[in-house]
Amino acid sequence: MAEFVDLEVKKEGVGLLTVHRPPLNVLNRQVVTELGEAVVEAGRSPDIRALVIWGADRHFSAGADVAEFSSMSVSEVGQFGKELDRAFRGLASLPKVTIAAVNGYALGGGCELALTADFRFAGDRATFGQPEIQLGIIPGAGGTQRLPRLVGPARAKDMIFSGRPVKAEEAAAIGLADAVFPAGEVLEKALEAAGRYAKGPLVALGAAKLAVDRGAVGDPETGLDLERSLFSMLFGTEDWRIGAASFLESGPGKATFVGR
Secondary structure: OOOOEEEEEEEOEEEEEEEOOOOOOOEOHHHHHHHHHHHHHHHHOOOEEEEEEEEOOOOOEOOEOHHHHHOOOHHHHHHHHHHHHHHHHHHHOOOOEEEEEEOOEEEOHHHHHHHOOOEEEEEOOOEEEOHHHHHOOOOOOOHHHHHHHHHOHHHHHHHHHHOOOEEHHHHHHHOOOOEEEOOOOHHHHHHHHHHHHHOOOHHHHHHHHHHHHHHHHOOHHHHHHHHHHHHHHHHHOHHHHHHHHHHHHHOOOOOOOOOO
């Protein structure tokens, strides 16, 4: 049994991955190990077709455990970085729709954890930030790479160079948060949205995610080749046959997909 990370099926097709290391859900080595294991389980589980990432209680995650960091050697920090990267890359590449439900602090590694999701739903009291520069270091789990692709290089540099906090309203304005809700509603809103995606064609959603994500970091020609390949592959799925038959019989938007 994991101590700090829970993975459960919250409603039909929707998984909830919760970090609970109160009071701030900071990410030490054990949390990162458990997080990586939960991501693998979420990817394998046929009962999870969409995933919500959540920090228990008041905060999403205030980032890495600085006290633990301060006792590590350079080589130990390097190894920890590899484990963190493995967990976060696994989450970012999960072939299922993911939504980070962010309340309170999403700082440092916590902000980077939120960046791995396809969407970020923020509570109105949420605070994002990459404050590593204030410790004399830089983000090490995707902040310098995923953040600029989301908000643009200049805005990302502003956040990273200054380490300043970004409140929910500003996060929404710059594209860091996709929606803002009252703090008490953000988790339920994320679960509702995930439930809608969970009813969709799982293989096609995974293919769309792969095409968009790979295309965003590569050249257009390679992205177009990948899109064409994935497009063709999907005609061999059961969901295509279901979707086509439903469209011809009843019009768009009425298919009941099976995820194969």
